[in-house]
Amino acid sequence: MPDREEKQVGIVISHLFKIFGANANNHLNALAKGMTKAELNERHGLVLGLNDVSINMAAGQVHVIMGLSGSGKSTLIRHINRLVEPTAGQIIVGGQDVLKLDEHALRAFRRNTTAMVFQKFALLPHRNVLENTLYGLEIQGGDRYRHREKAMRWISRVGLNGFENRYPNQLSGGMQQRVGLARALASDSPILLMDEAFSALDPLIRSDMQEMLRNIQQEVKKTIVFITHDLDEALRLGDQIAILRNGEVVQQGSSQDIVLRPADDYVASFVKDVNRGRIIRVDAIMTPSNPASALPKSLLSADTTLNAAAKLMCQHGGHESVVVDGHGKPLGRVTKDQIMAAMIGYGGLWGSENGGGTSSFRPVLYSANQPANPGNRAER
Amino acid sequence: MDWLTNFPHLNDEALRLVKKGLDDAFRTFTRTYGDSIEGLFAPLQYLLIKCEHFLTDTPWPLIISLAAGLAWLASRNLTTVAGTVVTLVAIGFLNMWDDTMKTVSMILVSTIIAIVLGAPVGIAMSRSERIQRVINPVLDVMQTMPSFVYLIPVVMLLGIGKVPGVIAVVIYAIPPMIRLTNLGIRLVDKDVLEAADAFGSSNWQKLRDVQIPLALPTIMAGVNQTIMMALAMVVIASMIGVQGLGQPVLKAINNQYFTLGLFNGLAIVGIAIIFDRISQAYGKRLQRHLELMHA
Numbered sequence: 001m002p003d004r005e006e007k008q009v010g011i012v013i014s015h016l017f018k019i020f021g022a023n024a025n026n027h028l029n030a031l032a033k034g035m036t037k038a039e040l041n042e043r044h045g046l047v048l049g050l051n052d053v054s055i056n057m058a059a060g061q062v063h064v065i066m067g068l069s070g071s072g073k074s075t076l077i078r079h080i081n082r083l084v085e086p087t088a089g090q091i092i093v094g095g096q097d098v099l100k101l102d103e104h105a106l107r108a109f110r111r112n113t114t115a116m117v118f119q120k121f122a123l124l125p126h127r128n129v130l131e132n133t134l135y136g137l138e139i140q141g142g143d144r145y146r147h148r149e150k151a152m153r154w155i156s157r158v159g160l161n162g163f164e165n166r167y168p169n170q171l172s173g174g175m176q177q178r179v180g181l182a183r184a185l186a187s188d189s190p191i192l193l194m195d196e197a198f199s200a201l202d203p204l205i206r207s208d209m210q211e212m213l214r215n216i217q218q219e220v221k222k223t224i225v226f227i228t229h230d231l232d233e234a235l236r237l238g239d240q241i242a243i244l245r246n247g248e249v250v251q252q253g254s255s256q257d258i259v260l261r262p263a264d265d266y267v268a269s270f271v272k273d274v275n276r277g278r279i280i281r282v283d284a285i286m287t288p289s290n291p292a293s294a295l296p297k298s299l300l301s302a303d304t305t306l307n308a309a310a311k312l313m314c315q316h317g318g319h320e321s322v323v324v325d326g327h328g329k330p331l332g333r334v335t336k337d338q339i340m341a342a343m344i345g346y347g348g349l350w351g352s353e354n355g356g357g358t359s360s361f362r363p364v365l366y367s368a369n370q371p372a373n374p375g376n377r378a379e380r
Numbered sequence: 381m382d383w384l385t386n387f388p389h390l391n392d393e394a395l396r397l398v399k400k401g402l403d404d405a406f407r408t409f410t411r412t413y414g415d416s417i418e419g420l421f422a423p424l425q426y427l428l429i430k431c432e433h434f435l436t437d438t439p440w441p442l443i444i445s446l447a448a449g450l451a452w453l454a455s456r457n458l459t460t461v462a463g464t465v466v467t468l469v470a471i472g473f474l475n476m477w478d479d480t481m482k483t484v485s486m487i488l489v490s491t492i493i494a495i496v497l498g499a500p501v502g503i504a505m506s507r508s509e510r511i512q513r514v515i516n517p518v519l520d521v522m523q524t525m526p527s528f529v530y531l532i533p534v535v536m537l538l539g540i541g542k543v544p545g546v547i548a549v550v551i552y553a554i555p556p557m558i559r560l561t562n563l564g565i566r567l568v569d570k571d572v573l574e575a576a577d578a579f580g581s582s583n584w585q586k587l588r589d590v591q592i593p594l595a596l597p598t599i600m601a602g603v604n605q606t607i608m609m610a611l612a613m614v615v616i617a618s619m620i621g622v623q624g625l626g627q628p629v630l631k632a633i634n635n636q637y638f639t640l641g642l643f644n645g646l647a648i649v650g651i652a653i654i655f656d657r658i659s660q661a662y663g664k665r666l667q668r669h670l671e672l673m674h675a
C-alpha cells in the first residue's frame with residue numbers, strides 16, 4: 001500500500017529526565033541522589049514527569065508503553081516528536097538527534113518522520129473525512145492530486161469507504177478514530193505515535209481496531225509506539241512492552257517476559273488477571289532439549305499459545321509434544337503438566353506463589369475416591 | 381477644617397494653565413499636521429463616497445433584490461427574505477430610502493474597517509498574554525468613554541463630515557470584534573491544536589487551518605455585535621455631519637417632531653433587524669457541521 005519503500009527508523013531514548021516547573025535543571029542532582037517524585041513535589045512544588053528513562057525501540061516493531069494514570073506515558077511519547085521539551089537526556093530517531101533540530105528542521109521532522117493518533121481523536125470538526133485525512137499531506141505540501149489518491153486509499157483501507165463526505169460529528173467514536181488512523185498513515189511517516197488511541201472506544205470496536213492495526217502493521221512495518229493501560233491490549237499488540245511507574249521504567253521486555261517474570265509487585269499486579277493461556281507461548285515454558293533425542297510425536301510450532309497447544313494435545317492424545325521452529329527444527333519438549341502449571345501461574349519458574357495474582361491458590365492433592373473436604377482446607 | 385468639606389484642589393489658575401497648555405498644544409498639532417492627516421484618510425473618504433453612490437444611484441428594485449439575494453444566501457430561509465423585502469419597501473414607501481441607503485453605506489464601511497482592523501488585533505491578543513494585558517484596558521476605555529469626548533479631537537483634526545463620523549463609529553464599535561476574535565481563538569480545542577503541532581504545522585498553517593475556522597462562529601458573533609453597535613452610533617455620528625437616518629432624528633429632537641423621529645427611529649430598528657438576522661443566520665450556517673449528529 002505505501003507508495004515508496006518505507007525507510008525503517010528506530011528510536012533510542014537515553015537517560016531522559018523531565019521535570020515540570022521552573023528551574024527544573026537545578027533538581028537533576030537531587031534526583032540522581034534518589035529524591036522521589038513525592039518529595040520533589042512537596043519540597044519544591046515541581047512535578048516529576050520522567051526519571052532517567054532509557055528505552056531502545058527497534059525499527060519496524062510495536063512498542064507498548066504501559067503504566068497507571070500519571071506514570072508519565074503521555075509525557076514520554078510526546079518527547080519523541082518534541083511536543084514536550086526534556087529537562088535532560090537524549091533522543092535519537094533514525095540516527096538523528098531530535099533535540100538538536102532547530103524550529104524549521106523540527107517541523108520537517110514532524111511532517112515526514114512521525115505521525116500521531118490521539119485518544120480524543122483530535123479531528124478538525126469543520127472538515128469532512130477526506131479533508132481530515134488529507135491534513136498531514138497538505139502540511140507536507142506537494143501534488144494535490146496524488147495526495148487525494150493516497151488519502152482515498154487509506155480511507156478505504158481503514159474501512160470508511162463511502163464516508164468521505166461525512167463530518168466527524170456524524171461518525172461514531174470508532175469511525176472517528178479510523179479517520180485519525182487514516183490521517184496518520186496517509187502521511188507515510190515511518191514512526192506512528194499512538195497515545196491511548198483506542199482507550200475511548202467500547203470493547204468490541206476496540207478489538208476490531210486492534211485487529212486492523214495488526215493487519216496494517218504487517219504491511220507497513222512502521223515503528224509504532226503505542227500507549228495503553230490495558231494489559232490485554234498491550235499483549236495483543238506489543239512486540240516489546242515497557243512498564244512505567246512514577247516516571248521510571250520498571251520493566252521492559254517481550255510479552256512473555258512481562259507475564260512470566262514480572263519484575264516486581266507493581267508489574268505483577270498488572271499481569272495478575274491476564275488470560276495466560278492466550279498469551280504465553282510454548283517455547284517460553286518448554287524444556288530445551290538435545291534435538292537428536294527429540295522423538296517426533298506431535299509437533300508444536302514455537303509460537304503456539306498454551307491454549308492452542310492444550311487443545312491440540314487433547315485432540316491428538318499423548319503426554320508430551322516436541323516444539324519446533326519455523327523450519328521444523330526441534331527446539332525442546334513440553335508436557336501437559338508444564339502447560340497446565342503455566343496456565344494457572346503455578347511453579348517456581350515464574351514465582352507467582354508469592355505476590356503474584358494466584359497467591360490464593362493452595363495446592364492440595366485429592367485422590368479420586370476421597371472427595372475434597374472443605375473443612376480440611378479451612379484447617380490449613 | 382475647610383479642607384475636609386472642600387476637596388483640596390489645584391488652584392484655579394494652575395488648572396486653567398494646564399488645560400490651556402494642552403488645548404494649545406493640540407491645536408498647534410492640528411494646524412501643522414491636520415492636512416497631512418486628512419490626506420492619510422483620503423482613501424477612506426473615497427471608499428465612503430463610492431459605497432454611498434453605489435447604494436443611492438442603483439435603482440431601488442435592484443438594491444432590494446440584492447438584499448433579498450444576500451438574505452437567501454446567508455439564511456436559506458424564506459421568512460428572513462420576506463422580512464427583508466417588506467422592511468425595505470416600507471422604508472422606501474415612507475420616503476426614507478435615500479437616508480437609509482446613506483446609513484447602510486456608513487454601517488457597511490464601518491463594519492468592514494472594524495473587521496479589517498479588529499481581527500488582526502484580536503489574533504495578536506490571543507497569541508500573547510502581554511499584548512492582551514495592554515489592549516484590554518484600552519478596549520475598556522473605548523467602550524466606556526462617552527463618545528462625545530473623542531468626537532472633539534477627531535473633529536478638530538478632520539473637521540465635520542463622513543470620515544470623522546466613521547472614525548467615531550469604528551472606535552465605538554470595534555471592541556466586540558477584537559474581544560470575540562481573541563476569545564474565539566483562545567477557546568479552540570487544545571487537543572486539535574496539539575494535533576496540528578504534531579503534524580508539523582507552521583504558525584500560519586495553524587492559524588489558517590485550525591484556529592480561525594474553529595473560532596469563526598465566535599468571530600461572527602463579534603461581527604454581529606459590531607454592526608449593532610455601529611447602528612447605535614448613527615444618531616451621534618449625525619451630529620458631526622454624517623448624513624443618513626440620524627439627521628432627521630436630530631432635527632426631530634430640536635423641533636419636537638415626534639412622528640418624524642419615530643419613523644426614522646423605526647427605520648434604524650428595521651435595518652438593524654435585517655443586518656442582525658442575516659449575519660446571525662450566516663454564523664449559524666458556518667457551524668452546520670457541528671449540528672449534524674451521529675445517529
Ligand SMILES: Nc1ncnc2c1ncn2[C@@H]1O[C@H](COP(=O)(O)OP(=O)(O)OP(=O)(O)O)[C@@H](O)[C@H]1O
Nearest residue numbers: 020047048049067068069070071072073074075076
Ligand atoms: N504540562 C504539565 N505541567 C505540569 N505537570 C504535568 C504536565 N503534564 C504532565 N504533568 C504531570 O506529569 C505526570 C505524568 O503525566 P502524563 O500525562 O505523562 O501521565 P500519563 O501516564 O499519560 O497518564 P494518563 O494515563 O492519565 O494519561 C503527572 O503527574 C502529571 O500531573
Ligand SMILES: [Mg+2]
Nearest residue numbers: 073074075195
Ligand atoms: Mg496520558
